Each structure stands twice: as structure tokens, then as C-alpha cells.
Amino acid sequence: MDDASVPHPGTSPRPGSPQPGLPHGALPHEFDHTHADVSGGWLRAAAFGAMDGLVTNTSLLAGVGGAGLGAHEIVMSGIAGLAAGAFSMALGEFASVSTANHQIDAEVKVETRAQARHPVSEQTELVGTFVEMGMSEETARVAAAEVHRDPKQAVTLHLTHELGVDPTEKPSPLVAGASSFVMFAIGAIVPLIPYLLGFSSLVAGLAVGCVGLMVVGAVTAHLTSRPLVRGALRQLMFGLVAVGATYLVGLAVGVGVTG
Structure with missing residues (x-):
């Protein structure tokens, strides 16, 4: 390399001048890599909302199904859980980000x-x-x-x-709240899909909910550059713990009531 093209130590290239090792004077983040926007607050709220919606409503279906309720009652419980959870998540995120x-x-x-x-x-x-x-x-x-x-x-x-906080890059409470609301609703409706299609199988609803958990886990892992399979299985494992525990509670309550 020509020594004339290498800046002298302590000096910096003039604006617009070609820089050594970079194509046409471009900066590395313009051609070699990019960074995700991590300051808006939407990704955490969206991921948390989707996962919470899936876990909450899949567990809710398992609980009321374990208690022995019919398909109609399960669907009504799921829709009520969707509405209550989405509004609760949205208001919680808005209040949390606003307070911060x-x-x-x-x-x-x-x-x-x-x-x-x-x-x-x-x-x-x-x-x-x-x-x-x-x-x-x-x-x-x-x-x-x-x-x-x-x-x-x-x-x-x-x-x-x-x-460790940049006061000029504060997340938006509205964005966080809206992301949480929408993604919770999407996650919560997934285990209800079999029922909305005319099926009345609790097993089908739980299976679809578990698939949804794996998909959300994989997508979140992808967005954070982590192994997809590990992210999917990790979220499925956490969800199964909640679903299993809620089913047992519902089963116990159902037995107690009917007994």
C-alpha cells in the first residue's frame, strides 16, 4: 500500500476523502454491518407481549379445560383472557416506560x-x-x-x-404500549384457532399454542442473533411448565367442585 494513502498518526482523514481499507471512503456501518434500533422500546414490549399472550391463554385454556368446562366456555374464557391481558399489558408497559x-x-x-x-x-x-x-x-x-x-x-x-442512560434516546411509552397490546392479542388468539375453526379439542388448542411458543422463541432468537432451535425449545419449556401447572390446578378445582 502506498504510504501516502495512510494517515499520519494523530491525524484524521478529511471529510469526503477516501479512507484506507474502506470502499470509496464509506464507513464500516454503511457497507459491512448494520445495527438494529434498540432505543425505541418496541422490541422488548412486542416480544414480551407475544410470549405472555401465548403462555397466558394457552395456560388459561389448559386450566379451564382441566376443570372440565366445555368448548363454548373455553372459548369465552380465552376471549376474555385476550381482552383483559392485552389491555393490562398495554397499560402496564405505558406506565412502566413513562415512569422510567x-x-x-x-x-x-x-x-x-x-x-x-x-x-x-x-x-x-x-x-x-x-x-x-x-x-x-x-x-x-x-x-x-x-x-x-x-x-x-x-x-x-x-x-x-x-x-448508562442517554436522555436523548428515551423509548416511547405509546410505542411500547401499542406493541405490547397488539402482540399480546396475537399471541393470545393462537391457542384459540382450533376452536374458532370449529374444532372442540383441548389437545389441539394446546398443541397449536405450543407451536406458537416455539415460533415466537425462534423469532426472538433470530432478532437477537441467538441459535433458533435453542430459543424455540427454551420458550416451549417455559410455556409447558406454566401450562402443566395450570392444568393441574384446573383439574384439582374441577374435581373439588364436582365432588
Whole structure:
């Protein structure tokens, strides 16, 4: 490689100039890899909602079926469980994310007040943070001074390093709540599919619910770059524990009532 194409240590390529080892001056994330959006809050809420819907309603069907109820009662219980669970999940996610965001906003106020009262100490603290990251003290002092020229940026950087939270990338409560509602409803309706198609077999409903658990486990594993089979079997195992336990409870209650 021509030495002229290699930047001198301590210098950075000019904007728009070709960079060594990268095609046409592109950055690695533009051609080699991409990152998923992990800041919106939708993926966790959607995955949790789908899994919870499947486990809840499959277990509910197992419980009422174990108690000896008929197909009509099972379907009514499943639909009621779907509605109640979807609204509960949505409101819970909305409240949870909103509370977390309010807490972050409170910490922003605390940090802003601290920087207004003790600007030198706060800047010195950032110097120490940069030194711990591997900068020389001289470079750290220059960098900290640059950062503190913008008060908002200084607050963001302090909170990111001190709390591990970026106050400019808060998840949306509405997105989390809506994702949770929709995915819970989808997951909850899966074990009801055989009944809605005219079948009245509890075994068929539970089997379809278990297949749904495996599918959701595999999809979640794919989105998080984990082995698909392991993710599917892991979710199925957790679901079977809940379904089996609920069936036994329903069976015991049914025997007790009829007895």
C-alpha cells in the first residue's frame, strides 16, 4: 500500500476523502454491518407481549379445560383472557416506560443543576472519565473543555457515563404500549384457532399454542442473533411448565367442585 494513502498518526482523514481499507471512503456501518434500533422500546414490549399472550391463554385454556368446562366456555374464557391481558399489558408497559422516562428527566435536572453550581468540578469529573477510557490527561482536559462548551451535550455525556442512560434516546411509552397490546392479542388468539375453526379439542388448542411458543422463541432468537432451535425449545419449556401447572390446578378445582 502506498504510504501516502495512510494517515499520519494523530491525524484524521478529511471529510469526503477516501479512507484506507474502506470502499470509496464509506464507513464500516454503511457497507459491512448494520445495527438494529434498540432505543425505541418496541422490541422488548412486542416480544414480551407475544410470549405472555401465548403462555397466558394457552395456560388459561389448559386450566379451564382441566376443570372440565366445555368448548363454548373455553372459548369465552380465552376471549376474555385476550381482552383483559392485552389491555393490562398495554397499560402496564405505558406506565412502566413513562415512569422510567420521568426518572431520567429528573436526573437531567439534577445534573443540570450540578453543572450550574459546580462547573469546574463537573468538568474535572469528565476529565477523569476520559482518562479512565484511555485518553492522556492532556487530551482529556481538551476534550472535556470542548464538551462543556455546550451545556446540553455536557449533561447528556455525564449521564451516559454515570448512569448508562442517554436522555436523548428515551423509548416511547405509546410505542411500547401499542406493541405490547397488539402482540399480546396475537399471541393470545393462537391457542384459540382450533376452536374458532370449529374444532372442540383441548389437545389441539394446546398443541397449536405450543407451536406458537416455539415460533415466537425462534423469532426472538433470530432478532437477537441467538441459535433458533435453542430459543424455540427454551420458550416451549417455559410455556409447558406454566401450562402443566395450570392444568393441574384446573383439574384439582374441577374435581373439588364436582365432588
